[in-house]
Amino acid sequence: MIDECLVVEFSVTGDDCPLAEATRETGATIDARPPQLRHDDYALLRFSAGAEADELADALDADERIRYLHVSRTDSRTNFRCLSKHPCVVHELTDAGFMAETLQYREGTERYTGAVVGHDVLQGVLSAAAETVGVSLERVFPLGSEDDEAVAQRWDVTPAQEVALRTAMEMGYFSVPRGATAAAVADELGISKSAFLERLRRGQATLFAQVFG
Template identity: 60%
Template sequence: MIAECLVAEFRIDGDDCPLARATDAVPVAVDANAPQLRADGNVLLHFSAPADDRLPEALDDDDAIRYLHVTRGDDTYTFRCLSKHSCVVHELVDAGFLVESMRYDDGGATMRGAVVGYDVLRGVMETAGGTVGIQLQRVYPLRADEESPIGRAWDLTPAQEAALRAAVEMGYFDLPRSITARDVADELGISKSAFLERLRRAQQSVFGALLE
């Protein structure tokens, strides 16, 4: 039995997949679920990004994208589509990487997930390094409380869950409100705009699941 599970975060550049190409052309950050590889080699994608009409236009112009569907909200667009281009994440999964979150920006991707032991981690690094540029940004042992049932239940990224937890615990949703968005952002060590974006995305996931 392997006693140690590791949380790893990679930055990947050079993966010529549609989301990387789109964020290279349009200055937005795309939060994506793990892509689903079909038996025919095509990939099902589900992702979201700040509202910007240039992104769906860039994706629609990409020959690798088919059946693009966009749900437009006031602040966020949610996308579902099929891609004819498999990305490097499938090779990482084959090597033992358990994907938890993916963010595309500036033509690259930051991927966070788990690997079972350092031998698997080395295998994942070697697999990615053979095709794209990869940097290991963080790695640490998975704690007993790392896998939050809240995040799993409501499809939140770790950053979104942290923002939502901090907002609740600090009284951001109290009536009357006792603290400001700047107070919560300072506690998290991020900018006010980054906190509000994460909070809106977390609320969208939770409310969307409740109202669906």
């Protein structure tokens, strides 16, 4: 039995996949679930966006690599489902043992967050990353008990929302007086201020709904 699990973050630049190109073209930020690869090499994609969602939908609808695009809206988010014929970079890392949790696309750059079990598997994942154009390691750290709860989504918030809430708390955003501004927390997360505030509101709404019924 392996006792150690590691959280790993990768960034991907220069990818010409439909989602990366669409965010580069429209300025939208996409939060995606890990793609599911079918036997016919089509990938099932599920993702959401806030601002620029209409432009994003138009860009993806015009992309010949995208099939069966479905768009639905809930509150301030727009949800997308589709098939993509373009190979996903994350599959290269998954084949080596990377367990993707969240994927984000922003201005053509991708950020993958997930886990690997043990240092031996980590070395294999890093070797696969080194052979894949544009993939670089951003962070790696041991998975703690509090992270296990995040992966299990004990409170039913998304990993991205939980990271936003946790970072805001650690930086003193909720303190009186505030220890950090929304812009400062957004910079720490590497996202826009509007994206941070949206994650914060949605995460708080989910938590409050569960706490107060």
